[in-house]
Amino acid sequence: MDKKYMCGGFGCRFSKHSVGKSYQQLNDYDYLADIPGNNDTTDIVEVQFKNTRKGYYHNENKLQLVKGDIVAVEASPGHDIGTVTMTGKLALLQLKKANLRAMDEVRHIYRLARPVDMEKYEEAKAKEHDTMIKSRQIAKNLGLEMKIGDVEYQGDGNKAIFYYIADGRVDFRQLIKVLAEEFRVRIEMKQIGARQEAGRIGGFGPCGRELCCATWIKSFVSVSTAAARFQDLSLNPQKLAGQCAKLKCCMNYETDQYIEAGRQLPSRELSLHTADGEYFFFKADILSGMVTYSTDKRIAANLTTITAARAKDIIAMNRRGEEPETLEEGGRKMPDRPIDLAAQDDLNRFDKTKKKKKKKKANPKGYDKRAYDKADETDTHNTEPRNSEPRNGEPRNSEEKNAELRNNERRNSEPRNGEPRNGEGRNAPNKGQSNNSSAPEGRAHAERASEPNRQKNRNEGKNNHRHHDGNSHAEQRMQQES
16 A cells, blocks of 8 residues: 555654544544554454445454554455544444444455555546436436436455435336446445435535534434524524535534533523613623623613623522612712724825915916006096007007907998088097188088098998008008098
8 A cells, every 4th residue: 555645753743653644534542542452452453435424344364463464355246445534442432333233244355455455456446436427417318307417346356335415205226227227336326315425515604614524423413403502503504404405414513612612601581680670681692601681671782791600690580589789789980981082083084185275366477456457447548459459468460450440440430410520530629620610611621531541431431350560550541642
């Protein structure tokens, strides 16, 4: 056998005879293996086969067997190949725990495995997976409500064990005939439960360790919800169920301790009477021995936690007709004032406050608002619009200035209230009328002088988009007259 998984030698705390393969399921620690004369106490040897199947055999040939040896054992028919897991007195104790009916059921060990035996064993193990897949398809074709979970060949390849799971009883007589014709071996059907299947597959539980059913549990005990009630566990199926969809086996581990500790607590049906009022049972911490009472039967009101001994003393006082002042021993204690962490420092001390900056109006360079307002108040005689003044210190375009001047002159030249006006402006006096207003020649001369100007203004109004030089309209008119 390959003994690289064995522990022993310098620096190891355990004997190499007591520790076997680390990858094997249901691994046991034989702490009596290195004691002299341990194997002479009995000839019973524990042998493990594939996954979690174990058997017990007589070592009638007095072979010097240690844990981890591969042996050929008696089977029906032929022989099987297994690994020794325990010898001596502990193997005898495990045999009694297995509840075998009689010692006659214990078979014999033939010999240590030979190379020929190991070759047949490897050939048989290589066919297990394919056999399981084909057998599942055959059971499906026959319409059987069962699931074949695993197949195990005997060491000599003459027999195959089919492990299946079913909710009810299954008539697999036809299935056995078909399987025997297909694989040419002796067929044995073995029904297992959900716990055994989880143990054969293996895995990890919510505690982070390997499943108990795959490491050390051999016989499974029924688990009921009473174990959860004794431990005050929440009756939530999702939390109480394991990978096998059954109640976890570990719920039975501490049930006895909880039952024993629960006997030290007062009855939950009894209420406590004090000078303050009546108190009802609310909850209990079984392992610490603390009981919590409430002044209301239905809700948590004025909860008070006392020891189990104090609760029993109050119950004894109530039976004598006495009532203590308070539930607490030694009078009511003032509760310590809780520390208000929010009152110590401001919660906003880590926040960066952004100060709002006043928005300043963007003033142009060289702009004085007070001087501008003063000039606006005093310049009442200016008839031109405000937009004719320079903006932001920039001179206005000469084309815009000329267009505004032409519009002003056009308005001044038009007659108002039926009276003709000259082209020099609204407030300008009429030269011809001031010199000789009654002479018809003066009026005719003024009309002839203003007619070219009006015609010119109309023509220039049509060409507003043309470019002109910087001269004013008055200068252009003087040049034309000259």
